[in-house]
Structure formats: C-alpha cells, structure tokens
Amino acid sequence: MIAAEGATFRAGRRALLADVSLALAPGEVVAVVGPNGAGKSTLLRLMAGEAAPAAGRVACEGRALAAWHPLALARRRAVVSQHVALAFPMRAADVAGLGRLPWHGTPEAARDAAAVERALAAAGVAHLAGRAYATLSGGERQRVQIARALAQLDGAPRPAALLLDEPTASLDARHAAALLALVRRLAAGGLAVMVVLHDLNEAAFVADRIAVLAEGRLVACDAPGRVLTAPVLEGVYGIGFRVEQGGILPRYAECC
Template identity: 50%
Template structure:
C-alpha cells in the first residue's frame, strides 16, 4: 500500500514520466568522472585541477585535512556545484545534460547534516528517497526499498518518531536510509560516520561495502583513516585542493605522505591479522619518541606537534 506521504512527495514531480531511466552498469565501468575541476570559493581555489573517476563495484574514500576540498569535490561529483573550470560526467554524459529528475535516478547524495522544517516521522523521511521513481516502472519497489533500507541502517525501532526528535546519530542513520531507498547506481556520502558510535560506524561502512558488492559505485568522505583503510577499495588523499595520492589503501596510506599532508607525524603498519594499514599518530612527550626530524620547523626550533 502506498502511504499518503509517498503520494504527497510524488505530486511534487510534474512531467516525471518523460525522464530517461538509467541503463544497467557493468562492474568496473566508469559511473562518474571529474576532469580538470577548478572551484574557487571566497577568492580561494578550493579545487585546483582535480581529476578522478568512480567505478561501479567500488568504494572510493576521500580523505584529507580540514579544508582540503573533500566535500567540495563530492558536491561537484553530485552536480550540486558548478565548477569554474573542468567537467563532471555522470553515466557517460556531462552532468549538465541531465535534468534534475534524471540525476536523481542516477546518484543519491548524503550531505553532512540533514535538517527538516516539518516534523516528518522517520519512516516518511526514508520514503522521500523513492520520490524520483514516481511514475516509472520501478515505482512498485517503493515499500520494499524503504523496508530494506531501514533494516540495513537499524532504524525500524523509531520509524514513527519525528525526525526532529531523534538524536544526531539516529538522524544520520535515517538520512542514510533515505539515500539507500533511492536505489541509484552512485552513492555520494559526506562524512556519514561523523555522528556515530563505534558500532554504527562499522555498520555504515559495511553497508557501503555491500552496495559496492551489489555493483553500485560509492564515494564516501571520511576523517577516520582506519575506516578508509579497512573498507575502501581506493583512497584519494586531498591536500590544498589537489589530489596528493590515489590508489589502493595499502599504497596510498604512506607514513611520509600522511605526515606531510596532515602536518602531524604518523606511523603506518599492517594489522597483525588482516594486513590492513593502521595509521597511528606519533605523540611526543615523556616516555615517547620525539617527532621525526623532517617534521620540525626548518630552524629546528619547534615541532609541528607542539610541546
């Protein structure tokens, strides 16, 4: 049965029957691509000549220090932001060639924060993810898609509670469920683990892996390098608006690169059981090794790690 809320959201999509539906994508196929992106905000080049591809069946993690351009790159890949130079292609076409409705069938976006003015129940927020499919042959999937998305994110218990009454972590999981219910081939997630406890951080990244295993392309902005190492197929390290390094975690998460990019000395070593890279800060102080010499100031008067 279709809920009244679902009908209400479908009514906001005039002319939806004429939209071009997505074609199936083979694993490894390029789903989205950024070429020579340049974005300036407030007179500063936030992205400067960035190029990267996103392929079906992979999790791509964007990492880097604050202000490196991660969220800006994600917004550009979503076609929510128009670059000053360069191009974004989605589904083999320039992003600007798609209508808003057609884009919504091809990519789903999770912003850093979700806010709603009206007190919609959590289940209704998840159901909003189905709005782009209204009037298409996949409209019949609505209820199953919502139910599966809520189960995957473990939010069924508060389905009837107002979204505004949920905790930050609960809202984050409901917002992710909305993205999953949208069932697009490209998921763009901006810091989906930021408000979550340890259990739910792992849950979210497992969901990302499951979507990639099912053939979707997943791009996720992360601050936790351990999560990126454990769950991503590829990692792109952004620094100063450019991609400093990109590739498998075992190749990209290099102590010298990370220490320089984050301006914080780190050690990287393999997990004793899985071999996944572990990134650990080097902390100076009593009974600890000092910071490596190359991370001190040129005159050797002060360490970047402080006293």
Template identity: 50%
Template sequence: MRTLRDLFAVRTRELPSPVAPGSPAVEAAGLSVRLGQRQVLDSVDLTAHAGEVVALVGPNGAGKSTLLAALAADLAPASGEVRIDGRPATAWSAPELALRRSVLPQSAVLSFPFPVEDVVRMGRAPWTGTEREDEDDAAVAAAMEATEVTRFADRPFSALSGGEKARVALARVLAQRAPLMLLDEPTAALDLRHQELVLRICRERAAAGDAVVVVLHDLGLAAAYADRAAVLHDGRIAELGPPETVFSGELLGEVYRQPVEVFPHPRTGTPLIVPVRQN
C-alpha cells in the same frame, strides 16, 4: 495536483540502464572550483567505477566536501567537467540526475517533524510515475532495516539523537537506489558499532554493483573498507590508489602536518595509522 506537463515530464524521463562492473559511474576531468576568491579545487581528475568504494580523505579545508558536491553536480565548476553515467552532468535533467546519483550531506535538517519512515520514503521521490514505483515499500523497508532504524519508524525525525538522524538520512539515500552514492562524512556522528555498520553497507552496495564515493576523516575506516583512497591536499589529489599503497607515514605526515606511524594489522594486514605522540 500535478499538471499535464508534470505528468508528461515524469513519464518521459530516461531511466538508468544497468551499469557494467568496472565501468565509470562518475568522472571528473580537470575539475577546478572557486568559492569567492578562494581556489578550493585545482585541476582534479577522478573516476569512480561501478563496484568500488572510493574514499576521499585529507585534512580540514583540503576540498573533500567541495569535490563531492561537484561530483554530485550540486556545485558548478569554474573549469573542467563532471560526467555521470557516461554523459556530462549538465546534460541530465534534475529528475534524471536524481535517478543516477544519491547524495548524503554532512548534516540532515528538516523544518517539520516528519515521522522517520516518511523521511526515508522521500528517497523514493525520483521514481514517482516510473515503472519502478511499485518497489517503494520494499526499498523503504530494506533501507530502514539495513541502517537499524525500523524500531523508531513512527518517531518524529526532530526527536532523534544526532546519530539516529544520521542513520535515517543514510536510509533515505539507500531507499533511492541510485547506482552512484555520494556520502559526506556519514560516520561523523556515529558510535563505533554504527561506523562499522555504515562502511559495511558501502561495501555491500559496491558488491551489488553500485559506485560509492565517501568522505571520511577516519583513516582506519578508509583503509579497512575502501578499494581506493584519494588523499586531498590543498585542493589537489596528492595520491590516489589502494590504501595499502598510498597511506604512507611520509605522505600522511606531510598532508596532515602531524607525524604518524603506519603499520599492518597483525591479522588482516590492513594499514593502521597512529599519530606519533610525545611520551
């Protein structure tokens, strides 16, 4: 049972206002993060705007997931600042932050065998007691349909395959309906069809006015769906811009320590990245 203090806190949360297209949804300025003795991020500047998809790419250990966690205000920086919805992330209470950004971690772990629909409905928790609470059923249904998990709504989450769990976790994020989505490797466990599905969802959310920041290992997906790509290397952003501009063979070969060829798709012109292999 919630106490009077809990009820008061719920009702006095500041709800997010509509975000103008092109305005900053999340900003990192001079962001540095240390984990133990290791400098993981070093003076990173990055802004994601309402209406765009920003892909974070780079080799293992480059700092992609750390940057995403810092943008989510789940990881405190050693120096620098993160601003969400125009304010320092630390100025928002946890409930207010949950109304403004949703986060998909690399792996979804639940200790109890909740039905899939209940897991998705967890994404609506930040709106409890607000004027938008009556959107819960519609938000859950739409998120499950978008991620193609409606048919196993009653199955326990623990009984799903890895790819099915990943889609349910994404549905939870979609149901949250926050104007900033932060996704960490959402396609890692998915087959070809569902990788494309997830990135189409990212584009749809951007078209609806949300900002999407997504960590991707597949450079082809980043090139096809992102408005801008940030190529991370040793804790810094080596290049930031449209994929067709920043995805050069020289840069990617240096960052990944693997020679690559980059050439335009014959129909769309989207960059295709292929490793150089020995015959």
C-alpha cells in the same frame, strides 16, 4: 560512472579545488581523506552535481552532469550530506520515503513501500520508523538519511552511485563499523561508492582506493597500502605517523 576531469572550483578568487581528476567505478569504494579545508566536501558536491566546476568538467556515463535532467540524475545517484535540516515534523519512515520522490509517476513507484522497508532495515533503523525525526539523536538521524539514500537507489538502473559525506561522524564505534560493512556490501552489489572520511583507519578498511586531498589538490589516489604511508600522510597533515599492520596512528605529541 561519474568522473571529474581537471575539475576546478572557486569561491571568489580562492580555488577550493584545483585541477582534480577522479573517477568512480561500479563495484568500487573510493574514500576521500585529507585535512580540514582540503576540499573534500567540495569535491563530493561537484561529483553529485550540486555545484558546477569553474574549469574542467564532471560527467556521468560520459555526459556532463549539467546536461542531465535532475530527475534522471536523481534516479542514478544518491547523496548523504553532513547536515540535513527539515522544516516540517516527520517520522523517520517518512524521511526515508523522501528518497522515493524521483520515482513518482513511474512504474517503480509501485515498489515504494517495500523499498523504504528494505532501506530502513539495511540502515539498522527499522525500529525507529515511527519515531519523530526531530527526537532522534545525531547518529540516528544520520542512519535515517542513509536509509533515504538507499530507498532512492532501490531499483535504480545500473550503474548507480552513492555519495556519502562524513557518514560516520555522528556514529559510535559499533554503528560506524556496521555502516562501513554495509558500504562494502553495496559496492559488492555493483554500486559505485564515494565516501568522505576523517578516520584513516576507517578509510583503510572500507576503500578499494583512497584519494588524498590537500589544499584543493589531489596528492595521491591508489590502493590503501600505497597511499596510507608515513611519507604521504606526514606531508599532508604536517605531523608524524606510525603506520603498522594493526592500524595508523598519528604521533600526537608532535601536534603540541
């Protein structure tokens, strides 16, 4: 659905991404992992159309993202960034309702209230609907932002995509597990999902494919069992790993 083809992105003379090709398909979760500064968030911004590649291209349904009208693109893909700042006091339900803005003036707008209600319930924040967004914890705000993205995609034509940048970073173990299970269900329902993660065990649980980035380059992209191996991880992170059936553990003593 959305595909990067030889995408390169530069900040000044430095290439933050170099010749990266990655495709998202309906019904699939692609997790992106790698060390700090590997280019994970930059890749997500390119796939979302929030930044343009210096070389190569990123396309949705075969058409370059730059050729899409912003509203049309917003009706096909939703993005949850790491940090979202709000300049005005709003209730959690109102923040989730922002996801319906691309549908203003269309017949789909008649479904706005129901779409927001469904999204809040799916994200597990229906009980926070009347709370001031500014009073919520970091994890609660993140879940409200996920509800906003779900409201945005409610009724969207298929294929559609959901792009998540470190969505579990502020969540406790229970809510992280619930979110990852939700991501699996969304993909099973036909969405194409890209999720940037730091936790390799979370990636192993949620992903159909895992893309490993290091120094702006795509090192590997395949099924979790073929990517999350000691040789691959040790080459990328520079420390030892113990990979067992029960999980993936870095050898912390080697970091010191």
